[in-house]
Amino acid sequence: MASVLETSLCGITLHNPFILASGIRDLNSALLVRAAKEGAGAVTSKSVSLAPRLGHPNPTVVFHGGIMLNAVGLSGPGIDAEIKELKAAKRAAGVPIIASVFAQSVEDFYELAYRISEAEPEMIEVNISCPNVANEGRMFSACAPDAADVTHAVKKATSIPISIKLSPNVTDIAEIAHAVEAAGADCITAINTVGGMFIDPIARRPLLSNKVGGLSGSLIKPVALKAVWEIRRRGVKIPVIGTGGISVGKDAAEMFCAGANAIGVGTAAMGRENLFSSLCLELEKFMSENNYRSLKDLKLIEDGSDASHPY
């Protein structure tokens, strides 16, 4: 009998809904295979660009009081090395592989999606939280037309299902979700990190060499829940990988209630040994204690109140 946690995402079967998020302990095949062995339902590789990238100098990641702030700068070996790593991961992981890509122009997104398809990942995740050089460095994730342009280009380049990873650093994430759905996206990953900074008042400098970075960890869970809920409330139908601050099984139950179809786990992977198998056990226990027989039972009760009031 299939486990209660088995789920399907864009036609791909996951033996559990927990997906290693991009950028955390995933920079080569050995680490992807390790996460799979530790129980992840699927694993996402670190976002790769066409050419190798050095990334930012240190400090690139700081963790303090339950919040992580990072600006690693998407360092990576470039597409050629990445294809080899993904092929190796595919042979050994035994779970679906999601290949994450990012670029600074629509043309490069097209080429990346086309080239990475050679490694036959089960899904391609498109990281659009990066500056568009053709548009004065505005983030692709920041406006609906740019996000849609990337989605169109990537869909043309590949027949593999694609998930667009949305940024919460926007006025209206649901508008962008709609635009990428209309442009043909198969799935949405929500959310990427929340913009922020730490400053050291003795050094009188920002802590990160990049000055600003992205927040993650349990404190951003409410931001992620609201984003996913808002995307659903506004009628987006494609599956959503709910990501942001999930660290225990019950967090995942909350994320399913918000409308997610699968769960991305990032920052928590640094803190807990055997995170994925623990998350599965915790979610199963939570479900059985509360008489939920299937993940589909985890949905909000609609009692008609309008959410458009000011806070």
Place this chain on the structure above:
Amino acid sequence: MLPTPTKITRVEQETKTVKTYYFDDQSYAIPGQFYMVWVPGLEEKPMSVSGTRPLSLTICGIGPASIRMNEYKEGECMFLRGPLGKGFRLEGKSVLGIGGGYGFGPVRYALLEMQKKGAKTKAILGAKNKDWLLRPAAGCETIITTNDGSSGKKGLVTDALLGLFDSGEKFDTIFTCGPERMMKAIAEICKDRKIGCQMLLERYMKCGIGVCGQCVIGDRLVCRDGPMFGIEALSFADFGATKLDRTSERIPI
């Protein structure tokens, strides 16, 4: 954990390029653990603990960040984040410490901790030449080797190690830190003779806390699963062979 400004109370020049910094910090760290040292405006780099109570770091100036660190003076503050990682298991009745170059810093600290526990200690301290030799561990019989014979015996630390075995010496554990090929050779010798071997490995580090994956060896993370690894490291295909550079491209050691 944020970088904390920590006052330098004393600076000891150990060799032309290596200085040991003592700090106004009484916290304990296990030998083998490390701190991230932030030079605001420049970089943040990992440095092994070379002593505690007071905390000390032994820094070899070889590139932009470490040379800048070695310009710090007594009374100034360094920004430290740690202790991080997994250190040596301080077990054994008779232990040998083997250090190559600045790698002797954490080994010396481990030997002194073992002496406090009543263990018999011995050391092999190796370097290219006499200018690269750190100060030996007090109260610990030490064999010195240099590649050019400018101090101690001419040769490698592994020659001295085999010499000790030939003369019938027995150890339950070897603590070592230094160039990776040296440690690999020691691990192979220990494996053959069924002796415990604990090595401190180095990889290019970014986060230092198990997030970015940059410091991977085999499927382990040096910053989080290590830096201390035992003989099991011999099963990593990349041990003593290749490592990831800052872009995470694989390059020979």
